[in-house]
Amino acid sequence: MAGVLGSVVAAPEIYAPEVLEAIDRGRGRSQIAQPSTKLTSGYDVWHCYELSWLLNSGEVRYATGALIIPASSPNTVESKSLKLYLNSLNAHTFATDTDAVVCIERDLSALTEASVKLELQTFEALQKSSCLIEAVEPFSSADQPTKRFTSLGFRSLCPVTSQPDWATLMIDVCEAQFDAVVIGRCIESLRNHQGFHEQCVEDLYSRLESALKPDSLQVVGFFQRRGGIDISPWRSSIQTSPSVTRLFEQ
Template identity: 35%
Template sequence: MNSLQLGKSTPYPNQYDPSLLFPIQRSVNRAKLSIQENAPLPFMGVDIWNAFELSWLNPKGKPQIALAEFQIPADSPNMIESKSFKLYLNSLNSAHFESEDAVRERLITDLSAVAGSKVITRINPTEEIAKQGMQEMGGVLLDRLDIEVDPGASADPSLLSVNESFSPVEQCLVSHLLKSNCPVTGQPDWASIQIRYQGRPILEEGLLRYLIGFRQLGEFHEHCVETIFCDIKQQCKPEKLSVYARYTRRGGLDINPFRTDHNAVWPDNTRHARQ
């Protein structure tokens, strides 16, 4: 962790430099969830990144701008540390490329090498993204519950339980109250979360208290979502489960992890109002 650029005063690069990208082994955090390295994962999924500050120079030296979407497979050996990702993207600002396709291919090559798996990359003109608009997550809103919360309480998995007297249901639950903290700088990371499951009804008050408990946790976005997935799976034992979080951007990047244990429809990449 001491070698990370995150949390340090760092001059922004003035020339293209793929060595700025810093990998973080997923196995380190997954070991905390009793997921052994090289063992089958209890989920599949993707981390969807959106870059809002992508720029490069065309052959005549004229700056070009666009938005980019990156899909990093959940089974890739490595995550990419977010500040290193930001610094890398900024290193493209003064680099000349023959075309947008050349930029995309360079991004795929560099990011895939660090992640250890192919990173799907799309470059989108701003006007195309503007046409998509914004849309909030659909589902039953947990935030409507009028509950008392201990502000210092942690995310205790024992808060998670089901109503054993009810038959299995298919349900989608949503909260906008998910917050965690950067494990290095302590800066807050805000998110909305959507939980789809099939199984006995999850008791909503306990689930909301559990999610609010992440406010004091210092962890990366991806690990927070995997922790939530594994805790719900262990405590509530749903037949099917999908967990999707959309985090607000920091440094021109947002990260949106999705994990599922079945062949679920993967979420679209539609921005929310807070993003």
């Protein structure tokens, strides 16, 4: 993959939306042996911990925020290019914080060809949205109770650098089709898989769907932070609203 990832690139000193690089989701999905037929809902939550810009008054603003990118978008954003882009805003002046949010949403929506949302979070709000995995609401319904499987050491490999990426997995499966041994084998099968976070979660979802044939399924990967950003892809068999929940260990 050509571009900024794996290359030495100087941090831009002025607003630079041109540094953003798109990743075609179709490339990763084409490598999934048995694509899901029931995956109906999904989104990627990017927690960005180093957002900063200036206001007209000269005030320096510093914030954290959650970017929500729908899984239905044709493209996602390459993470290093996003970091460079966000850094390019450090010396840029906006009239209000809302103007900064609108700018970021506009640029990323254009890149991904979908509606991207940015939710700024105070440090108090970030603390409230952080939790242990046991506190995350179960993916369940009255007619389809689910059982949860968690894995604290999911490992995959970056497709460019071959360096390991680590995540905590949260898998909710319809109770009637739950099989811990099969789930564990599906997770293990991806341990040396090279793929971006989103593709790995979708691949795991497809493997679980094929192996278990569950009535309902949700797979979430809470990936560890790198360079001031962590990514949590959520994939589900039923329509769900985006959650900005993050785990303490991220």
